[in-house]
Amino acid sequence: MLEIKDVFKTFNKGTVNEKVALNGVDLKLNDGDFCTIIGGNGAGKSTMLNAIAGVWPVDRGVIFLGDKDVTGLPEHKRALYLGRVFQDPMMGTVADMEIIENLAIAARRGKKRSLRWGVTKAEREKYREMLAQFDLGLENRMTSKVGLLSGGQRQAITLLMATIKKPQLLLLDEHTAALDPKTAAKVLELSDKIIAENKLTALMVTHNMHDAIAHGNRLIMMNNGKIIFDIQGEEKKKLKTSDLLEKFSVASGGQELDNDRMLLSK
Amino acid sequence: MDGFLDYFGSLDPSLFVAALPGNIAQGILWGIMALGVYITFRILNFADLTVDGSFATGGAVTAVMLMNGSPIWIAMLVAFLAGITAGLVTGLLHTFLGIPDILSGILSQIALYPINLHIMNKFSNLPIKVDNYGMVFTSNSEKMNICGLIMSMRDVYTAIIVAAVIAVIIMAIMYWYFGTEQGSAIRATGANPKMASAQGINISIDKIVALALSNGLVAFSGSLLAQYQGFADVNMGRGSIVIGLAAVIIGQVIGEAIFRKNFNFILRLLFVVVGGIIYYLVMGIVLWLKMPPEDLKLFTAIIVAVFLAIPYLRGKSKNSFKRVVKMNRKSAKLEVEKNA
Ligand SMILES: Nc1ncnc2c1ncn2[C@@H]1O[C@H](COP(=O)(O)OP(=O)(O)O)[C@@H](O)[C@H]1O
Ligand SMILES: [Mg+2]
Numbered sequence: 001m002l003e004i005k006d007v008f009k010t011f012n013k014g015t016v017n018e019k020v021a022l023n024g025v026d027l028k029l030n031d032g033d034f035c036t037i038i039g040g041n042g043a044g045k046s047t048m049l050n051a052i053a054g055v056w057p058v059d060r061g062v063i064f065l066g067d068k069d070v071t072g073l074p075e076h077k078r079a080l081y082l083g084r085v086f087q088d089p090m091m092g093t094v095a096d097m098e099i100i101e102n103l104a105i106a107a108r109r110g111k112k113r114s115l116r117w118g119v120t121k122a123e124r125e126k127y128r129e130m131l132a133q134f135d136l137g138l139e140n141r142m143t144s145k146v147g148l149l150s151g152g153q154r155q156a157i158t159l160l161m162a163t164i165k166k167p168q169l170l171l172l173d174e175h176t177a178a179l180d181p182k183t184a185a186k187v188l189e190l191s192d193k194i195i196a197e198n199k200l201t202a203l204m205v206t207h208n209m210h211d212a213i214a215h216g217n218r219l220i221m222m223n224n225g226k227i228i229f230d231i232q233g234e235e236k237k238k239l240k241t242s243d244l245l246e247k248f249s250v251a252s253g254g255q256e257l258d259n260d261r262m263l264l265s266k
Numbered sequence: 267m268d269g270f271l272d273y274f275g276s277l278d279p280s281l282f283v284a285a286l287p288g289n290i291a292q293g294i295l296w297g298i299m300a301l302g303v304y305i306t307f308r309i310l311n312f313a314d315l316t317v318d319g320s321f322a323t324g325g326a327v328t329a330v331m332l333m334n335g336s337p338i339w340i341a342m343l344v345a346f347l348a349g350i351t352a353g354l355v356t357g358l359l360h361t362f363l364g365i366p367d368i369l370s371g372i373l374s375q376i377a378l379y380p381i382n383l384h385i386m387n388k389f390s391n392l393p394i395k396v397d398n399y400g401m402v403f404t405s406n407s408e409k410m411n412i413c414g415l416i417m418s419m420r421d422v423y424t425a426i427i428v429a430a431v432i433a434v435i436i437m438a439i440m441y442w443y444f445g446t447e448q449g450s451a452i453r454a455t456g457a458n459p460k461m462a463s464a465q466g467i468n469i470s471i472d473k474i475v476a477l478a479l480s481n482g483l484v485a486f487s488g489s490l491l492a493q494y495q496g497f498a499d500v501n502m503g504r505g506s507i508v509i510g511l512a513a514v515i516i517g518q519v520i521g522e523a524i525f526r527k528n529f530n531f532i533l534r535l536l537f538v539v540v541g542g543i544i545y546y547l548v549m550g551i552v553l554w555l556k557m558p559p560e561d562l563k564l565f566t567a568i569i570v571a572v573f574l575a576i577p578y579l580r581g582k583s584k585n586s587f588k589r590v591v592k593m594n595r596k597s598a599k600l601e602v603e604k605n606a
Contacts, residue, residue: 053464079466092464094457097450105454108447109466115443118450161465 001201002029002169007051007061009225021047022058023225029169029203029218033232034195036212037205038244039222045205046087048222049171052203054078065168080110083162083200085155085175092158095147099138099157102146103127106161130160134190152183156190163194170195170202177207188215209241221248273556282554287422289550290543294429295491296509297542300517301436302483303510304538309444310456310476312360315371317510319378320352320481321503324488326385329392329498332399337413342489349485350478352378357474382500390500394492396420403428415493425494432490436483437535443479444531452476484510505563508570509545515573517541545569 009022021044029035037045051058052065054075063071065081086092093102104119104127124142131139134156138149146154155175162170172191176184192215195202206212212219218232219239229247231239299321306314324345331341352374359370386392396418400411405424417425443449454462455472462469484506492498517537521529529537545566552565583589 055463075463076466076468079464082464084464086460091458091460094454094461096457097453101450104447105450105462105465105467111466113447113451113467115446115448118445118447 001031001033001066002027002052002203003062003064004028004048004052005062005064007048007063008059009047009051009056010059021225022051025051025061025225025227027220027227027230029201032199032201033218034200034202034216035204035218035220035232036216037203037220037222038207038209038212043222044225045222046173047225049084049173049203049205052078052169053082053084053171081168083165083167083170085158085162085170085172087174087177089151089154089158089178092161093146093154096145098143099131099146099149100124100127100142102157103161103164107164109165130164134160150183152179152187155179155187159187159191159194163198163200166198166200168201170200172202172204174205174207176211191215209244213239213241213244223248277554277556282550285550285554286547287426288419289546291417291419291422291425291429291494292491293543293546294426294433294539295487295494295542296506296546297513297539298429298433298436298490299484299487299506300510300513300538300542301433301440301535302480302487303507304514304535305440305476305480305483307511307514308456308534309453310473310480312367312456312473312477313371314353314356314477314480315368315507316352316356316374316378316477316481317371317484317507318503318505319375319382320349320485321488321491321506322382322498322500323348323352323378323385323503324485325492325498325502326382326392326500327485328489328492329394330385330387332394332415333392338399338402338416338493339413342416342486345489346482346486349488350482352485353478353481354474356481357477360477361470361473379500386498386500391497393497396496417490417494418496419494420496429490429494433539437532437539440535441532448475505566508563508566509542512545512566512570512573513542514538515541515570516544519573519576520544 004025004027007022007025008020011017011019011021023044025044025048027048037048039045050056052063054070054073054077058071061071062069065078068081070078070081084092094105097105100119100123104123107123128139128142131142136153136156138153138157141149146157149157159175175191176187179187188211191202191204194200202216204216206215213236217236218230219236220227220231221229221244229244299317303314303317306312327345327348328338328341331344332338336344355377356370356374359365359373360367363370365373383390394415396415400414401418401421401424402410402412402414402416403424404410404421417428419425444453451462451467452472452475454465455467455469456476459469462472488503491502517540518534520540521533521537525533548569549562549565552562553559557565
């Protein structure tokens with residue numbers, strides 16, 4: 001489904017701020033893989049997701065989505081294949097537009113935007129049903145401005161937007177990190193449900209090792225712009241946080257996993 | 267003291283009333299211009315200074331085409347297209363060449379000055395004499411001409427009606443367009459480009475389209491004003507961005523005060539034009555009070571600054587460092603009084 005081969009990305013090349021963010025990344029996801037990603041701050045997790053989304057061109061390497069080589073496609077053209085939810089709940093929605101308008105924009109992802117109405121009557125009903133399943137009371141507030149919603153509600157809307165048109169790959173970048181623990185758990189549960197029901201292929205960055213272990217069928221760990229650990233299936237099910245800490249220490253050459261956030265969220 | 271009384275004695279209320287219809291007509295025409303500014307400033311979140319040039323372009327094109335015997339409808343269409351082209355250039359400078367928004371607008375504006383002069387054949391001012399062309403709509407039916415001007419200050423009341431009808435049509439078109447898939451995408455681009463890109467919207471193209479439409483509308487209103495005032499002038503757009511912003515902001519502040527949560531999109535558009543009318547009424551008062559006309563733009567700048575500051579200051583008064591200190595002092599005092 002996704003294949004990344006030998007991808008490199010350096011920011012601010014030739015300046016004192018030069019930063020090798022991706023240092024030869026290889027990853028192949030199978031159809032229906034739900035892969036969680038962990039790693040310390042600045043490991044390159046977001047950069048990898050941005051490289052897949054085409055936020056900027058990579059320096060080297062190829063990216064395939066399905067049979068399609070998307071390495072040369074800009075962000076708005078790759079959007080056809082992708083659904084994305086960001087860490088910042090403000091990022092994925094337009095605050096000044098109605099819930100239903102946001103959904104309608106997402107439903108037309110990858111289609112030519114015509115001079116037909118932005119939201120049709122038929123859609124309204126469809127979205128109402130979808131929102132009702134979230135059990136957040138949003139189905140009665142479809143014409144409310146998204147800006148009036150809480151962070152968790154906004155992430156739920158963004159999640160629905162990302163999947164309303166079935167993407168080949170769903171990219172979740174710490175999409176629950178800005179939420180309080182209860183809301184985070186709810187949004188995560190929702191993500192699980194949507195991924196399972198639609199049989200989506202997904203990449204989910206998280207800083208919570210428990211979540212990384214508990215969700216999905218595969219787990220990768222990144223460090224210094226590289227994937228240093230990749231585990232799946234039965235093996236992953238048996239994984240414990242202590243194993244992850246040890247793996248990190250070994251794979252990164254004796255470094256301690258010095259990420260407070262990660263330790264705290266055990 | 268004498269001078270003071272003389273001054274007030276010299277103010278003739280009938281002069282103010284006499285100027286009223288003209289101010290309303292101009293207010294609507296500038297309100298139409300401000301609808302163009304609304305597209306960039308409010309919807310696209312782009313402070314576009316091209317308009318000072320494209321407004322004059324609209325007038326220049328109209329004057330020259332009329333002189334060459336073109337029917338007014340064609341002249342106005344070409345004025346609109348010329349404005350579209352100007353917006354297109356600004357959009358390309360910004361998106362494809364990466365020039366910051368304000369600067370790309372300024373570059374277009376500067377470039378348009380000589381271009382407008384070329385359009386007007388090196389004349390800085392060209393007359394559009396209603397006597398030569400006649401009028402399409404007129405209350406004194408002598409000179410009705412289907413190819414004549416669509417308005418003139420010669421017949422102010424008809425001009426008000428025609429301008430109002432045009433404003434309503436433009437508002438209806440904008441209401442429709444920004445409700446379509448394409449228009450929604452432009453709104454998303456302006457409000458959250460990151461989200462727009464993630465939803466497959468080509469934000470560069472959408473910015474260019476919005477800038478083009480905005481400047482097309484601005485040039486169109488320049489064409490109307492040139493007809494109304496009976497001439498096109500290469501300087502007629504100077505400072506128009508400030509007047510457009512004044513209309514947008516005055517309308518917004520007043521509309522929000524009246525409608526609060528119900529201030530929806532169509533009302534917002536309507537109040538842009540209302541803002542234009544209020545602006546010209548205030549200008550009428552200021553002129554009536556015998557403020558020198560050359561100081562008007564100074565006054566405009568002050569109005570815009572005040573209205574831009576209102577929402578900010580209002581927010582700040584509810585959320586300021588001084589306020590919390592004051593509140594604490596007050597509650598401390600109450601505490602002392604209670605204990606006493
Ligand atoms: N757009 C950018 N410009 C410059 N540096 C960046 C940019 N994006 C990420 N980086 C840098 O690349 C490194 C990896 O960042 P990121 O992928 O965001 O880490 P994380 O694994 O925490 O998501 C960091 O050092 C970060 O500062
Ligand atoms: Mg990150």
